[in-house]
Amino acid sequence: MNQGLKAKGAWGTYGFLLPLFLFICGFILLPVAGTFWTSLFRDVAFLPKKFLGLANYIRLLKDPNFWRSARFTLLFAFGSVALEVGLGTIFALLLNEKLPLRGWLRAAVLVPWAIPIAISARVWELVYNYNYGLANYLLIKLGVSSGPINWLGSGWGAFLSLLLADVWKTTPFVTIILLAGLQAIPEELYQQAKVDGTNFYQRFLKITLPLLKPVLLVAILFRTIDALRIFDLVYVLTHGGPGGMTTSLSLYGYKFFLSSDFGYGSAVSVACFLIAFSLSILYLRMGKFGGD
Amino acid sequence: MREERTKRLLTWLGITFMVGFCLVPFFFMIIVSLSRDPTFLSSQEVKYLMTLRNYGHILRAGSLHFPAYLRNSLIISALVALFTTFVAGLAAYAFSRYRFPGRRLIPLGVLGISMFPQISVVGYLFKLMTGLGWINTYNALIFPYIAWALPLALWIVLSYFMQIPQELDRAALVDGASRFQTLYKIIFPLALPGLFSTALLVFIFSFNEFLFALMLTTDQAARTIPVGIALFQGLHGEIPWGHIMAASTISSIPLVLLTVGFQRYIIQDLTKGALKG
Numbered sequence: 001m002n003q004g005l006k007a008k009g010a011w012g013t014y015g016f017l018l019p020l021f022l023f024i025c026g027f028i029l030l031p032v033a034g035t036f037w038t039s040l041f042r043d044v045a046f047l048p049k050k051f052l053g054l055a056n057y058i059r060l061l062k063d064p065n066f067w068r069s070a071r072f073t074l075l076f077a078f079g080s081v082a083l084e085v086g087l088g089t090i091f092a093l094l095l096n097e098k099l100p101l102r103g104w105l106r107a108a109v110l111v112p113w114a115i116p117i118a119i120s121a122r123v124w125e126l127v128y129n130y131n132y133g134l135a136n137y138l139l140i141k142l143g144v145s146s147g148p149i150n151w152l153g154s155g156w157g158a159f160l161s162l163l164l165a166d167v168w169k170t171t172p173f174v175t176i177i178l179l180a181g182l183q184a185i186p187e188e189l190y191q192q193a194k195v196d197g198t199n200f201y202q203r204f205l206k207i208t209l210p211l212l213k214p215v216l217l218v219a220i221l222f223r224t225i226d227a228l229r230i231f232d233l234v235y236v237l238t239h240g241g242p243g244g245m246t247t248s249l250s251l252y253g254y255k256f257f258l259s260s261d262f263g264y265g266s267a268v269s270v271a272c273f274l275i276a277f278s279l280s281i282l283y284l285r286m287g288k289f290g291g292d
Numbered sequence: 293m294r295e296e297r298t299k300r301l302l303t304w305l306g307i308t309f310m311v312g313f314c315l316v317p318f319f320f321m322i323i324v325s326l327s328r329d330p331t332f333l334s335s336q337e338v339k340y341l342m343t344l345r346n347y348g349h350i351l352r353a354g355s356l357h358f359p360a361y362l363r364n365s366l367i368i369s370a371l372v373a374l375f376t377t378f379v380a381g382l383a384a385y386a387f388s389r390y391r392f393p394g395r396r397l398i399p400l401g402v403l404g405i406s407m408f409p410q411i412s413v414v415g416y417l418f419k420l421m422t423g424l425g426w427i428n429t430y431n432a433l434i435f436p437y438i439a440w441a442l443p444l445a446l447w448i449v450l451s452y453f454m455q456i457p458q459e460l461d462r463a464a465l466v467d468g469a470s471r472f473q474t475l476y477k478i479i480f481p482l483a484l485p486g487l488f489s490t491a492l493l494v495f496i497f498s499f500n501e502f503l504f505a506l507m508l509t510t511d512q513a514a515r516t517i518p519v520g521i522a523l524f525q526g527l528h529g530e531i532p533w534g535h536i537m538a539a540s541t542i543s544s545i546p547l548v549l550l551t552v553g554f555q556r557y558i559i560q561d562l563t564k565g566a567l568k569g
Contacts (some may be wrong), residue, residue, distance in 0.1 A: 012386075012390070012471045013386050013390045013392050016382045016383060016385050016386035016390075016471075017382075017383050017386050019379040019382060019383070020379055020380070020382070020383035020402075020442060020446065023379065023435070023438050023439040023442055024402060024405060024439055024442060026415070026435070026438035026439065027413070027435055027436045027438075027440070028405055028413060028439050028440065030406065030416075031412075031413035031414075031416040031417050032408060032412050032413055032416075034413075034416035034419075034420075035412050035413060035415055035416050038415065038416065067355065077470070080558060090306060090310075091306075091310050094303060094306045094307055094310060095293065097303055099303070099307070103555075105307065105310070106310065106555060106559070107380050107551075107552040107555055108310075108311050108314050109310065109311075109314050110314055110551050110552065110558070110559075111314055111315060111318050111548055111551070111552075112314055112317070112318070112412040112557055113546045113551065114496065114544070114548045114550070114551035114552075115318070115544045115547065115548065116325035116502075116517065116518045116543070116544070116547070117500060117502065117518070118500075118502050118518035118521060119517075119518060119521055119540045119543060119544055120317070121522070122318065122521060122522065122524075122536055122537075122540060123318075123321045123537070123540060124317065126320075126324065126330075126536075126537070127317060128321065128534055131331065131334045132330070132331040132332070132333045132334035133333070134320050134333065137333045139393075167409075168313065168314070168317060171313070173562065176559050176562050176563060177562070177563060177567065179559075180559075180563040181567075184301075199295060200295065200299055214485050215567065218504055218567060225407045228409065228412060229409035229411065231410070231411065231502065231503050232502040232518070232522075235502070235506075235522070236522045240422070249409075249411070250409060250410070250411040250503070253411045253415070254411060254414070254503070254507070257414065257415045257507065258417065260400065262419070265415050266416075268411075269409070269411045269412045269414075269415060270412065272409050272411055272412060273408060273409055275409075276407055276408060276409045277408070279407070281404070291459045
């Protein structure tokens with residue numbers, strides 16, 4: 001390395017990195033710190049700000065609605081990720097076959113990914129409509145159900161409706177990641193296994209799955225962290241209902257911000273942050289292992 | 293070969309399911325947007341009449357503000373795509389060309405930061421933007437969007453810059469070009485396809501964003517498409533599905549076309565962003 005270039009570089013490095021740091025600090029790190037700080041105060045409209053210490057967190061631990069939100073968020077995250085990874089694996093295996101029109105098939109799978117969540121949530125809202133939605137129409141026409149189902153009116157119905165809409169929207173992402181993983185597996189391995197007289201199922205278990213495992217883990221963690229912060233879909237499709245049964249942690253925190261209770265809203269947000277943060281640490285750890 | 297035949301059958305069944313699963317809601321949206329009566333599935337005998345009336349209505353009617361939302365979304369997303377790619381390019385240059393402590397750890401840390409839930413900043417951002425007087429302006433969205441899109445953009449641009457041989461720009465430096473000149477005269481042109489696809493991905497990200505737009509805008513002066521469509525309500529409590537689906541179709545088609553047209557790039561970038569970590 002040329003000594004002159006290196007010496008001149010010291011200032012240049014920071015110059016090139018400065019805008020990145022300013023944006024990340026100003027609009028991510030500082031606000032996160034601000035949220036932590038605010039969570040220690042009573043910070044509501046029309047009352048003087050008052051330091052509370054950990055009182056907001058004690059309230060949080062005793063708040064049944066918070067626990068209900070936490071339970072819903074975790075259930076939703078694990079349920080949707082499990083379905084997405086299962087379906088994504090199948091889709092990726094299909095797209096990895098040598099098929100005519102493969103490019104078009106891949107394009108079709110990407111369509112749900114391209115549509116903004118809020119928009120797809122409204123489309124699903126209409127699909128689930130009791131009187132003239134596509135879901136009830138198809139179920140009755142196919143004879144699966146004798147009468148219309150009130151999808152968004154019951155706790156479980158709303159949960160399943162959210163799950164399906166989320167699976168539709170994010171399976172493409174999982175598919176694409178897993179497809180990249182599949183394409184990295186050398187074809188010779190399969191040829192050799194075929195010569196050895198194994199069937200498709202055995203080859204999947206003995207070759208595909210073990211070699212796909214690192215990519216699978218990445219996809220699972222990425223999606224879990226993303227699912228834990230779900231907001232748009234719930235806000236538009238169920239408004240957190242019926243009766244608050246599908247209120248995610250993000251939506252629960254937002255409701256306090258909306259009513260100008262910034263102290264308690266911040267405490268809810270910090271709880272949501274801590275869950276996601278512990279998972280990102282896990283993710284970075286695994287990422288490093290994968291790189292070695 | 294019985295196994296081959298079962299496999300072919302299963303493959304085609306799977307493909308049919310996959311394509312149907314992915315496309316039926318999309319086509320349902322378009323079909324309803326073109327219907328004279330969006331409740332056409334409710335009657336015993338489905339009677340479907342086609343019309344373009346819904347499109348005319350949302351593009352004209354002043355009370356729905358759809359053209360304003362669309363304009364806001366397009367301007368904000370384009371500016372965010374441009375600035376994010378540029379800032380990511382500057383940083384990626386330093387990470388790929390300089391040796392300094394943290395050149396491996398910082399990008400990893402930045403990627404970790406992108407996993408933070410947006411709810412953990414939105415309350416504070418609301419206060420910050422109120423203090424700055426930016427509520428309901430483009431600035432209130434552009435600055436946070438750039439920050440939140442940077443981690444992914446940085447990783448993608450970095451992976452493209454790493455592929456450019458260092459000898460190329462070192463030669464330019466020896467010839468007396470400044471660091472910045474090497475960046476925009478040599479690296480940027482060579483990485484142009486990568487920069488373009490990064491910008492495309494950031495554009496789609498910004499166009500999608502919901503929570504910040506919901507919290508930091510109040511009306512059509514800065515409100516974006518997703519929030520506008522989410523809050524569309526009829527005058528008398530009745531949901532105007534035809535209008536909503538027409539607005540949804542107009543907003544989705546460009547994104548779908550961009551995605552399908554540039555799928556090779558998008559797939560590459562998404563994979564890079566996720567797997568290089």
